[in-house]
Amino acid sequence: MIGPRDNAPARPSPTTTLNRASRPSAGPGDALPDHPDFLWRNPDPKPSYDVVVVGGGGHGLATAYYLAKNHGVTNIAVLEKGWLAGGNMARNTTIIRSNYLWDESSGIYEHSLKLWETLEEDLDYPILFSQRGVLNLAHSLQDIRDSKRRVYANQLNGIDAEWLEPEEVAKVCPIVNISPDVRYPVLGATYQPRAGIAKHDYVAWGFARKADAYGIDLIQDCEVTGLDIVDGRVRGVRTTRGDIAAGKVALAAAGHSSVLAAMAGLRLPLQSHPLQALVSELLEPVHPTVVMSNAVHVYVSQAHKGELVMGAGIDSYNGYGQRGAFHILERQMAAALELFPVFARAHMLRTWAGIVDTTPDASPIVGLTPVENLYLNCGWGTGGFKATPGVGWCFAHTVATGEPHPYNAPFTLDRFTTGALVDEHGAAAVAH
Template sequence: MSAPHLPEHPDFLWRNPEPKSSYDAVVVGGGGHGLATAYFLAKNHGMTNIAVLEKGWLAGGNMARNTTIIRSNYLWDESAAIYEHALKLWEILPEELEYDFLFSQRGVMNLAHTLGDVRESIRRVGANKLNGVDAEWLDPQQVKELCPILNIRDNIRYPVMGATYQPRAGIAKHDHVAWAFARKCDEMGVDIIQNCEVTGFLKDGNRVVGVKTNRGTIHTEKVGLAAAGHSSVLAELAGFQLPIQSHPLQALVSELHEPVHPTVVMSNHVHVYVSQAHKGELVMGAGVDSYNGYGQRGSFHVIEQQMAAAVELFPIFARAHVLRTWGGIVDTTLDASPIVGLTPVENMFVNCGWGTGGFKGTPAAGMTFAHTIATGAPHKLNAPFSLERFETGALIDEHGAAAVAH
């Protein structure tokens, strides 16, 4: 877990072109999902006359603000399928993109603190195994052996009664992921246009034919929306609504430490999760703030509760110093599952609602969304995550697997 050499921001690895007057397709959102979508459009579907529009700087939104945890141990078949496919892509993409993500498969533990937690956790392990996802149930002593610094005494507020464990899960360097996709997109002819905010859309009846931006109008045959927490704003500009809410989600890091935390530990019950980054800082997060908003910051009481829980579970952290905090904007659906598919506007497609699970789903989200844009029909992996499920009632309730930011 020694600190590797981290390069400077490699802006020279891709062009910063002026937008052209027209493209075959436009992807709105220059984060992980937007860049992955553009990459798979070019690689799998031969669409290279496309543009990625980013209102700020490349990957400056949630891609730069998440805590980089990657796992696939979701309960329902539909979720397990798309996240497991994403995990398999994570395992091969560094070689394919010729860029080291620092993908560390150190495993992820989800702690159980009550009998209800234990029942649900064992149920999820069984469901994972049926879906071919690596999963184990650990008793408290096994938890302690895997993570020696974790407090498993029974005299704390929520004692550890066991944990689920996915050995293939882990963390990656989010900046490297964005840079890798951006470089490959640029090599294949994709235009990455930064500081280009979408202000509206051109429509011919109910069909989108262009995008209005602060840098001029761009004509296009297809538009993909991949703007996370701002997706609902873009949808309103296009004339339809999305069943999502945007919430602030914050995290914090400590000063640098020697390697002390060998895995990733999550606790939905006390709302905290902790890992140690490659450079040595402790990365901690909690659940979303309860209010809706677009501010990239959070509330002090959430940080206080998060740190109290972390110190209770990891007494060794009591004297660690917080280095900085930050926030992102997460788009959440009522069933805690994403929306990837068609919209009421012809030739406009949407990829949103990933909530706190957007980073881990990046490769599969990009691949399936690219398929949907290129063919006009969903891939089998994202077909269950259509917008229509909120009308039909075919929801995919993953609150148990996504109740805490991760």
């Protein structure tokens, strides 16, 4: 196990802050992973690196790990302006699935799901990946048509997808209200049995631990304030901890990607919105799967410790606030009680918001930019967590070779000029 370096700064590390604020407590039978302070070094930045990854969340950490593992590139720095994995990685609702409509989307998400299925062994670290299945409910005839279309498309792509009638929905999740006498009666659902959830903090810590073992520098409290670009080629980054030269720079900063890209003179087709979620008090195990509903606009699962984890759609306004709003939560709770009357007496424990970056076609942007050796991974909307290992693998390939991986080739920036869009609004209305 690698401990903190002797020359680490004498101030409290951002990692320590994370542990005080959000380190999970062990539930019955849970083995708590080693304390994060001892999973990776807390180094000062070196003057130069072969690759600088901007963004120390799940995508940035996974990219660095797969650059080392798959391509032998280890002279890497991952720069995080706060504490490691303290942005959207710490704020998402952990749903993992691959049942997307279009071939391009299902390809990269299914690649990711297959990596999820062996990730715990690969990282040699517990991530609590639970393949409990995901139900996407249908409440109207149009919902049924759209849902069945997606099931058939999934099946053609070899993805496990089924259409369930209301009685079959109740067998998978007995606490769902399938009464016809409600505002939004459940008329059926799509079901992906291999889908599920994982523990987001553990995923980040597992990737960070492995990246550090390869000698990759994970540099916290290091905000990028500018990009050094000469003759159309990126040469490094300017940060609050000094200038750092780099052969290549990979941006993986989620909702702040448009701000970073603007430093290179790039105006991205992105809008950033708050996305709210909440958890309840601890409850006994009552919810066996993940339930999502576009029409009622809520999705619900139960975490390993027992909290109900609930989310809704993005806030309509643009912004960078990481806080909740009562009217959003009120609608979210009304929607949840429509589907789950059994939760009527559950108490809300805490709420939060993340910052999601959305594109016009509700699909990500992964690939090269007009600036030589500057690479971009953004626009995942609310679907970034489930893509973590898959996009890390593909983005690492893109950075190492200078060419898109086949799975992220459809998601290049130039699709917005060629018109080759991948419109996933139907699959992304609630949880992308």
